[in-house]
Amino acid sequence: EAQVTQNPRYLITVTGKKLTVTCSQNMNHEYMSWYRQDPGLGLRQIYYSMNVEVTDKGDVPEGYKVSRKEKRNFPLILESPSPNQTSLYFCASRSQGLNEQFFGPGTRLTVL
C-alpha cells in the first residue's frame, strides 16, 4: 500500500530534550516536506527536500533540522525543543511533476 508513515504519532516531552520524528514513504517520491499546523495559522512549511541530499528552508525553519540521506526517509530533528514547538506535524511526499502530495497521519507533539 502506498503510504507515508510518521513515528511517533503522539509525543509528550520536556524542554531541551532532543527528539526525532521519523518520516518514511514507499512511493519512490523525489519531493518530501515537513509542515506544522497550528490553530489560526494553518499549515506552515518547515523544510522541504527536492531529492537525496537536497534540502531547503520553508517558512518556519527555526529550531528544526532535517536530513535526506536516503530517498525514502526524511526525519525531523528538534535539537532543543521549546514549548512554542508544541504543534501537529505533517510529513508529505510527492512525485516531481505532479501536484498530489501524500500526507502522513500527523504527529501530535507537546513540549512541556
Next chain:
Amino acid sequence: DQQVKQNSPSLSVQEGRISILNCDYTNSMFDYFLWYKKYPAEGPTFLISISSIKDKNEDGRFTVFLNKSAKHLSLHIVPSQPGDSAVYFCAASPAGGTSYGKLTFGQGTILTVHP
C-alpha cells in the same frame, strides 16, 4: 507576516448552492497556486491548481479563478455537497508549475454544507 491570507475563517452554504472560498496573497513572486481540502484527523488532499499564466482552471465541480493584478484567487464549488464540508487551504509557490519546493499556505477556511 502572513503572505497568503484566507480572511474568512468559516463559510456555511446550503446543499446544491455555490461555495466561494477566497484567498489573497501579498508576495508578487508567487507564480503557482493550489487548493487543498482537509478532513479532521487526516492529512490535506490536493484539489486543484492554477498557474499565473492562466486566469481560470476547471475540474468537475471545482473551478479556481486567479486575478493576478489584485493578488486574489477564489475556489468555486458548484453544486456544493455535504461531503464537501472540510477545511480548505490555499497555497502558493514562487516556482512555475509542478517543480515547486517551497509552499506557503493560508490559514484555512472551514466550509460547512448543510443538507
